[in-house]
Amino acid sequence: MIGNNGAGKSTLLNTIAGTLSADAGTLALAGHDVTKKPIAYRSKWLSRVFQDPKMGTAGELSVAQNLTLAQQHTGSMSLHRYRKASQVAAYQALLRPLNMGLEDRLTTQVKYLSGGQRQALSLLMATLSHPDLLLLDEHTAALDPQTSQKVMDLTQTIVEENQLTTMMITHKMSDALTYGNRLVMVQDGQIKLDVRGEEKQNLRQEDLLTLFAE
Amino acid sequence: MLITSIGQGLLWAPLAIGVFITFRILDIPDLTTEGSFPLGAAVTVSAMLSGQSAVTASLLGFLAGCIAGWVTGVLDTKLHMPSLLAGILTMTGLYSVNMHIMGKSNVPLLTQKVLTNYLPQGWSIDLQTIVVGAIVTGVVVAVLIWLFKTRLGLSLMATGNNPAMSAANGIYTDRMVIIGYMVSNGCIALSGALIAQSNGYADIGMGIGTIVIGLASVLVGEIFLRGRQIWLRLSAMVLGAIIYRFLLTVAMGLGFPVDDLKILSAGILVIVICLPILQNKYRTRQQLNHYLKQIGADEHEASNRSLNRQTSPEGLLSRDSK
Numbered sequence: 001m002i003g004n005n006g007a008g009k010s011t012l013l014n015t016i017a018g019t020l021s022a023d024a025g026t027l028a029l030a031g032h033d034v035t036k037k038p039i040a041y042r043s044k045w046l047s048r049v050f051q052d053p054k055m056g057t058a059g060e061l062s063v064a065q066n067l068t069l070a071q072q073h074t075g076s077m078s079l080h081r082y083r084k085a086s087q088v089a090a091y092q093a094l095l096r097p098l099n100m101g102l103e104d105r106l107t108t109q110v111k112y113l114s115g116g117q118r119q120a121l122s123l124l125m126a127t128l129s130h131p132d133l134l135l136l137d138e139h140t141a142a143l144d145p146q147t148s149q150k151v152m153d154l155t156q157t158i159v160e161e162n163q164l165t166t167m168m169i170t171h172k173m174s175d176a177l178t179y180g181n182r183l184v185m186v187q188d189g190q191i192k193l194d195v196r197g198e199e200k201q202n203l204r205q206e207d208l209l210t211l212f213a214e
Numbered sequence: 215m216l217i218t219s220i221g222q223g224l225l226w227a228p229l230a231i232g233v234f235i236t237f238r239i240l241d242i243p244d245l246t247t248e249g250s251f252p253l254g255a256a257v258t259v260s261a262m263l264s265g266q267s268a269v270t271a272s273l274l275g276f277l278a279g280c281i282a283g284w285v286t287g288v289l290d291t292k293l294h295m296p297s298l299l300a301g302i303l304t305m306t307g308l309y310s311v312n313m314h315i316m317g318k319s320n321v322p323l324l325t326q327k328v329l330t331n332y333l334p335q336g337w338s339i340d341l342q343t344i345v346v347g348a349i350v351t352g353v354v355v356a357v358l359i360w361l362f363k364t365r366l367g368l369s370l371m372a373t374g375n376n377p378a379m380s381a382a383n384g385i386y387t388d389r390m391v392i393i394g395y396m397v398s399n400g401c402i403a404l405s406g407a408l409i410a411q412s413n414g415y416a417d418i419g420m421g422i423g424t425i426v427i428g429l430a431s432v433l434v435g436e437i438f439l440r441g442r443q444i445w446l447r448l449s450a451m452v453l454g455a456i457i458y459r460f461l462l463t464v465a466m467g468l469g470f471p472v473d474d475l476k477i478l479s480a481g482i483l484v485i486v487i488c489l490p491i492l493q494n495k496y497r498t499r500q501q502l503n504h505y506l507k508q509i510g511a512d513e514h515e516a517s518n519r520s521l522n523r524q525t526s527p528e529g530l531l532s533r534d535s536k
Contacts, residue, residue, distance in 0.1 A: 047382070055378055056382075058380070059376065077386075
């Protein structure tokens with residue numbers, strides 16, 4: 001999803017996630033009406049990666065603790081011990097494909113990781129529960145060009161491997177054109193352009209720029 | 215003097231632990247303390263006067279504190295009040311509640327058996343206090359260590375650290391905050407119950423300044439014992455409570471009148487807040503000098519000075535590094 005500042009992209013995303021409540025209409029996730037449900041309830045079906053790498057992870061907690069929180073979106077009140085030796089190997093196997101050396105830093109507090117590492121971890125955490133909908137809120141905007149590319153590649157891999165329905169907001173038109181199979185352009189709170197499949201493949205950056213200027 | 219401080223410190227330790235839970239784990243400054251501490255004392259003394267055993271009465275005091283915490287928690291999360299205001303409202307309301315429970319502003323215990331009376335009477339008062347304090351504080355610490363190793367405990371820590379991320383991961387943060395308030399104020403009321411039994415009376419004014427005592431104990435403890443493990447952090451609170459008592463005893467030994475203790479408490483708090491900041495500043499400068507010496511450059515002296523000025527040490531009360 002693309003659009004100018006103030007077009008309503010983030011408002012839509014926040015309404016879906018539950019941070020903002022809808023003034024009218026209904027919101028259904030995987031057949032469940034969640035219009036008036038809190039964020040935590042919606043997390044059974046959706047996950048979100050924030051723009052700010054600090055938002056998606058708990059800095060004071062370790063990498064392993066963050067993964068534990070993300071692994072199951074239910075049972076947060078459980079009185080069972082959360083740390084099990086058997087999980088270490090599983091967590092390492094999850095972290096290894098990120099190629100960031102995180103598998104050796106399971107007990108490191110997340111606040112000591114770099115922005116790129118934190119965002120990669122956020123992404124992994126968001127997809128760990130196999131959500132029916134993954135929301136990406138300009139999740140590479142705060143990263144340097146190289147790391148940003150790395151996280152985008154990682155996103156592509158994870159989304160394709162797990163066949164996740166994903167909604168991504170971006171300001172980078174090249175990313176909007178390269179990734180995904182549907183492109184929505186929002187302006188003044190309305191959908192201005194909605195192309196998918198082959199039609200999207202043939203879309204060019206110039207076409208989008210013309211639309212933006214209108 | 216040291217022995218007395220250890221005993222008294224152990225009785226005050228649940229207060230420090232309670233303040234630690236809201237202040238450090240949930241990242242909330244909770245003023246309910248000033249009301250829940252005398253609430254614990256009032257409920258316990260009243261229950262004992264009406265024939266309950268000291269153990270039952272102390273547990274009732276703990277539960278009363280939990281209820282007070284629940285009220286603040288609901289005001290904070292469900293009515294969306296700023297947490298400082300929520301605490302002030304509960305604290306103010308509790309004054310009347312405590313007066314109703316006690317009937318008058320000071321209620322002495324008569325011949326009732328307090329917790330220390332269950333121990334052999336041959337032991338000295340100090341030893342009895344230490345044993346009772348150690349048992350109660352030990353149980354509180356053990357239960358909390360267990361709690362923070364469960365998924366619920368992890369959810370509590372996550373909520374205090376990053377509420378947005380916690381909610382996005384399926385944690386009902388409002389519930390977590392309320393649970394935190396309840397456990398915290400339960401501990402604080404338990405401390406009030408112990409102090410009332412140790413003093414032999416409950417007084418309406420005994421809560422004044424407890425938040426300062428609690429915060430000072432937390433900060434003193436963290437100066438002496440640092441670490442990430444929960445058992446270490448909780449032990450630091452117990453140590454902090456004991457050292458804080460010792461500091462007050464020393465001050466009283468120097469001839470300060472009892473009325474001056476509150477300003478002394480406030481003074482100690484100011485010092486323990488400033489001390490780690492200065493400590494950090496000193497360490498940063500040491501490291502920088504060490505580093506510059508290593509690269510062996512005197513000409514960096516000038517840049518060294520300007521760098522020093524820019525280095526702002528991490529504040530103790532703020533968590534700038536989320």
